């Protein structure tokens with residue numbers, strides 16, 4: 001897929017709202033990348049997540065609903081769904097754990113390498129962040145940028161009822177500053193157009 | 204813990220208490236004690252609600268000590284829900300207090316004539332059994348409030364709600380937490396109905412004047428406990444994940460894996476999963492002035508529990524566990540944590556098992572008694588249970604009976620007990636445990652993920668799907684052993700990953716009893732418990748043909764992995780070969 005022209009929306013929010021995106025991040029957000037590489041290359045090479053952090057902290061990973069044992073061999077295609085989680089309790093937690101002793105209990109849920117990914121073009125994957133990984137990587141993904149349609153974003157902003165004064169600096173679309181009212185109006189007009197949203201948290 | 208008390212509720216002239224040394228049951232505690240007493244003393248063909256059944260209450264082997272995580276209480280009997288032997292355990296304060304008073308087991312026997320309702324008061328001076336008909340049909344929260352006025356706040360309470368008095372097969376026995384709320388339940392198998400059949404409404408446990416149980420080697424015990432706690436604190440699951448999010452941290456992962464049974468086991472993914480997640484729950488609890496990190500008994504360092512408040516900051520219930528959020532949530536197509544919390548409170552108050560009740564409501568939804576996703580409808584059905592209406596009595600009898608009454612074909616039960624929150628088709632190993640456990644479908648029966656350390660049965664190639672039976676067998680052995688110690692099963696992750704933490708657990712047991720404990724001893728204990736349970740079930744008429752999942756798990760593939768349960772009967776039948 002070729003690169004798509006998108007509006008760029010930048011939000012600067014007060015630190016108190018750092019959890020505001022948690023539900024969205026659990027449900028999954030689209031993130032720009034160059035697929036066709038391994039999951040390890042995507043996480044560390046493209047997104048800059050420390051390889052040590054990946055191996056020690058992200059102990060449970062799913063690619064398209066299948067548990068991953070080796071990030072170095074799992075290939076990511078455009079449109080893939082990637083879920084990242086810390087270690088989980090209980091038998092099922094142990095079962096899902098990367099390379100874990102109980103991986104045999106998963107049956108068909110284990111990822112098996114198929115055809116290698118496609119060529120190295122800009123595309124997106126959907127990323128879900130769970131539990132301990134959510135507060136640790138969520139701000140990074142939000143500052144790096146996520147893709148939503150303008151309509152989705154408008155629904156999110158209005159449903160979340162961002163309180164007055166929550167923006168530490170005025171929102172900016174493609175560098176142009178907006179009032180909250182203007183922002184909602186612009187998003188309403190843009191409808192299904194895609195927006196590249198970046199979020200910063202400040203005191 | 205050198206005495207056993209027997210209370211013959213049916214004795215001529217009124218209940219009669221006798222005490223005896225532990226005798227042949229010396230060294231047993233928790234599940235080992237309850238199961239071996241039941242297997243030895245209860246006629247396997249006894250009616251579970253009759254005079255011949257016994258209700259055995261036993262703290263774990265380390266309960267009442269200064270050891271961390273040792274507050275699990277086991278209750279055992281022949282189950283009215285499954286017809287098998289049953290051990291059901293709970294946290295709360297009861298185990299610690301009962302152990303400190305000095306009882307290795309309290310056994311309720313017989314059955315009184317007539318309608319009187321009794322309370323039992325256990326303290327350093329012995330045991331009193333008194334008639335108290337003012338407690339009749341009180342549910343757990345008002346019941347405990349009333350008892351607190353008389354017995355105060357420095358005791359622990361065990362009780363049944365209206366469901367137990369009405370002998371409902373889903374009835375539980377509540378144990379109070381440190382704040383004296385009746386939130387910790389021996390939930391599974393209808394143990395509350397057995398207590399109700401014996402006409403015992405409440406047990407008041409008062410350890411005033413009693414000391415912590417002293418270890419044989421105090422210094423070694425202290426040292427082992429320190430290492431054990433350090434191990435729990437440094438592990439990401441027991442030191443971070445469970446304290447922050449509780450067991451409900453599993454919702455997102457199970458859902459992502461396609462193993463989250465949705466709308467009565469029709470698919471493996473629930474679109475509303477993230478709204479029910481432990482992450483969402485913890486955030487909500489913090490925002491409303493509740494608390495996502497709370498221990499169900501003093502001495503718990505993991506603190507997987509929490510306090511759930513309403514939007515005005517008022518207490519609703521304890522933090523619902525993963526299985527509860529699933530049973531009242533995704534299983535019923537409901538994605539509203541407030542509705543789930545309300546039903547958790549109702550379950551605790553009426554005294555019913557949250558898993559059995561939620562699964563039953565899902566089956567009732569399949570029968571058209573409410574729509575999937577209709578939280579008000581689900582609450583209405585649960586209210587019927589609290590009122591004891593004819594419909595409520597059907598629902599309170601659990602999923603299997605509700606399914607039969609309404610002619611529902613696909614009812615997720617094994618040996619009459621509802622399946623918990625993990626679909627056995629994508630997670631085959633857990634299906635083996637559901638099918639073969641001595642307890643009816645039970646996820647905790649194979650929970651102690653420490654088998655590689657225990658080295659029971661050798662390693663299994665993780666890339667092959669064979670070996671499920673062997674894994675399940677080893678898990679069940681390890682679990683039976685841990686259930687006997689009084690330790691919370693959530694220690695399992697730390698002892699799985701950290702050999703020094705497992706050694707600390709062995710040293711806790713060894714230094715307390717003045718013996719050398721090895722992994723082999725733990726395995727031997729687990730096998731002894733399982734063998735006794737299996738033997739009881741065989742004598743009660745259970746055969747290998749009962750060790751099966753409901754047929755639809757073998758015939759109906761589940762999305763997204765399109766898998767059916769495929770472990771063969773022949774393989775499953777080898778589970779108890781040792």
Ligand code: SF4
Nearest residue numbers: 294499503505507691
């Ligand atoms: S970890 Fe949870 S269930 Fe276990 S003792 Fe602590 S609060 Fe209770």
